[in-house]
Amino acid sequence: MPLEHRGRTPVGTPPEPQRDTAPLRGTRRGNSRLPRRAAVGRRTFSSTLKALDELARSGAQVSVRIDDLDRGTPVLSGDDFVTLPVAGLGVVPLLVEVAAQIEAGTLDALEIVDRNAVDRVEGGGVWQHLKAPALPVADLAVLAAAAGDGTAANALITRVGLPAVRARIEQLGLARTALLDRFRDKRGPDDAPHVALGTTREFAQLFAALVNSEVVSAGVSAQVAEWLSLNHDLSLVASATGLDPFAHFNDEHGLLFINKTGQAPGVRAEAGVIAGPRAGLSYALTVCFDDLSISHRLRAHDAFRVLGVELMEFVF
Template identity: 80%
Template structure:
């Protein structure tokens, strides 16, 4: 508090600055590379009838550390807005969109399932602020405003341009889904989501500027309730961690759906990851069992990068 913010840096240089040449002794390193706990809890979830997909990629080597059904296309709820943020950032960079263009809330269909804009007095906000709300708070109304502005066809074209063959943004957020609506907001695969986040921090999504902008928005994400719960980061201020932890993530949550993808980098290693769990949300026990899988993965990831 009271310290001036650091100058903005692109995502690649930021990742590099958080890493050092420190390495664990060989024996200790081997012990910390195990994802036995994660595999156990994911196997238990799958045995209970849940659909599970996971992908972890070592950023330095570019190889998979852990993969399971990572090609499968599953509902990912709000996690599917990342390509939308890419489209918005690309529009800002090209000049096709004005970051200060004002969007009036009254012109939108109201949706109350998530977010803060519906509770604010400001009846209109600029596109840049709506992007922050969508990334940081999962704001459904702000996300719908962004979709309304650029259109689903443009986002789908961007998804195709990014080479995401198993990902789709199908619809806006709705309080209730009728028979004529798409069954889900978005679909995605763990492999493509993990690769997308790796590309973001390596400045490979559209351009270095677009990659840095999207990574900056996502670094503001307040939802650290799943994988990120193991990081010990402050949900409201974790851009510049004093222990050298780089973390960028996005979650998706809906009835029977929990999904998260991101990048976690520490002094020893860096990974991109994605975990999707679709389960029968029959009781709080079923829900907590799914959440526990994410938290277990978070612990294993922390051991891997530190």
Template identity: 70%
Template structure:
């Protein structure tokens, strides 16, 4: 788990592509996190050459919080395309498990929304009630089956969002590995998830994501209107946040190159300083991804 206390010597989470930047600043930031007791996993792959330009403990399964919504969105989109789900089916909020700690829908006056709007809310704002509604509609079994069909062995959606987790609840909403999550985003933008129509629908939803505070903070994109960037920057991402968990996966493509990436950091959220140190590592990765692709 890249935890320094478990290793007799330091090992950097590194593997850099020949002829490219070595991601020196990112490696330093991640090493500092490891030294402070955090668990770190990272994977970056070049979309054209398929070379793994950066990797560290990318096989390890770790909590990913709301990033686990991506397999759910894939199953929902597949249902829309096959006709198994009606995008305009109305879901009443009162029929869904309430979550009062975050989200947008709980602040809206609309007591009911169609499934496709819920998918947009889940993708753009990580709305927990919208996610719970979608998960209730399609069911855990179908999401699990979709994950298996995608060949993901270290990724799982374990539970719905809850205000509090009791001893009988799953300890996490979702888990995954950075290698699988980066690969999943690469497959999405290459129209290889289920089929071209499903890949395009999910990519479109995720391209509207408004959480650009981690890796994407270095892109200069408008959080509310970045799907058609004036400088030709392609960016699709999803983040996950929980107490002591920060996770992100996505695709960044510029004029020189394109990459799929994923970074997960699990840390002791003891103070603002601990949290900001984790956030800074994501932003440093973002800077070096921008340098790699431009």
């Protein structure tokens, strides 16, 4: 059954851009930000709205949220309160719990986890192709964040426990976000229908809190942001940044970028932070669609790339 767009109004309407802002808290390199009024005329996200509205009219379910990183005020929102499947994006609260337990001393970052004791995922990731049959917790966090490794994520879930992750999600105030299950190649009738659910509003706010050192503690925020900065998947929103997928932590042009994607049949999701000389934004976009053909899939991917282009125009 096709996924339906909720509501008949346009996906979202961007408010008038703010023209003054406090400096981003030590998260970007480079010179002072140029005045925002210099780019006011091109900061409308009109192409993004058009692309998302076309997806919604085709039967896809779309949710988007963009926030000003310094002010915390919305720049663009559309159905951002709707809970949707987010696939691998659910790894982010898992990484928060792992980092929090390491900081608290209840989890050793060098504790070795045996792959044979973990539910393996064959559909993606790196660990299944490595000769090493066991890895430390910290390396598993890197694989889960950088390579979308389902087996590594399952190892972390097994070690810290789903109840602890759910309690952390509640502590973070993410009322509409949930990590429901481990990662699986196939989901049967007795399994949760999705690995994770969430809203774009909450994920945009979570990423903003990470770079502003507000998630659990400054140390936990920095650790999770460092893991996420290693993400190799720059195929959606991030394709517009021109960054090297394998080395983009210190960009010579002063672009700060961290992100996490989620991909499953009929689901594409991404959340992150992008900041440049003029502005900083946190963003999240989820599209649920009928994956009937490659053209359906590419149409969804194109909307993410359009958003990426307009995010780059906003921050530069």
